Amino acid sequence: DSGSAKTTPEKDDLEYLTPVSIGTPPQVLNLDFDSGSSDLWVFSSELPQSSVSGQSLYDPSKSSTAEEVQGATWNISYGDQSSSNGIVYRDVVNVGGVEFKSQAVEIATTVSSQFTRDTNNDGLLGLAFSSINTVQPQQEKTFFDNILSNLDAPVWTADLKYHAPGTYDFGVIDKSKYTGDITYTDVDQSDGFWMFDVAGYGFGNSTFKAAPFKGIADTGTTLAMIPAEIAGAYYRQVKGAKLDSQQGAYVFPCDSVLPDFIFGVGNARYTIPGKFINYSLLDESDPTTCFGGLQPDMGIGFAILGDILLKSTFVVFDAGTESTPRLGFAKK
């Protein structure tokens, strides 16, 4: 098998939403594919109306193939302090033409206010490792893990774009989506993430610094959270940039010309255009102050390489054959 699904950015590329068919007859929900977590959860008919504001709801009672997983529950909280929890069904799930007949579909009975406010996001589809799936008492597998043995190649790929739709592919590496060679690097899955070594960085007129740091490839995070000293050095190149202590984030005059940011994978070098790093207005009411796409990580011990970085490349998430997973990066 192989398949391809179009993914569409919300405003400012806050997140990318991908249609997923669930159940019989198919109920289509737009999910946030998240390589930083491992639960497939959806807004559901079991939520109180006060928690729903326009989202599409999965209703298992309307699916002839839905079966409740008796006694199973789930409960997840994310780095942005959002959270959700509920109970578990199994049902047919189809992503871009690739189908799994008994995927754990975790239906939300509670969602935090951030999710309620995010009106186009109908839930998340986790693509990190199944070892951090939150279902109890028996952990469930991710969609990728479930379909892996049926895929023509043990991979999924992300081709995210700046302010434009992109694609998530499963089981195939589409040569039309990148240029040059793919540079692969080993993944340490011990924390359940796609964690790898960034070989170093560079920006503006500074030369590339071979100072490696660990990071996770996280399609479900908007920005790139990098070591604080690197973020500080980058914004010192931007006239008028400052660390907004209230936000704990760098802001700068919106008319700033931001330097490109270079990151290394192995011997390869990739460029995040400065344009991508001029992420958005800090506040709709102040058109002069903008918010950076590169921000300091919160000292959690690794960088979080989210969409700001990923959208500048074509990324291969490779489960590997002798189960040694790896990440591939290519220019595009």
Ligand SMILES: NCc1ccc(-c2ccco2)nc1
């Ligand atoms: N990194 C996973 C993730 C994705 C989306 C969200 C989210 C959307 C609206 C509110 O919170 N939170 C965490």
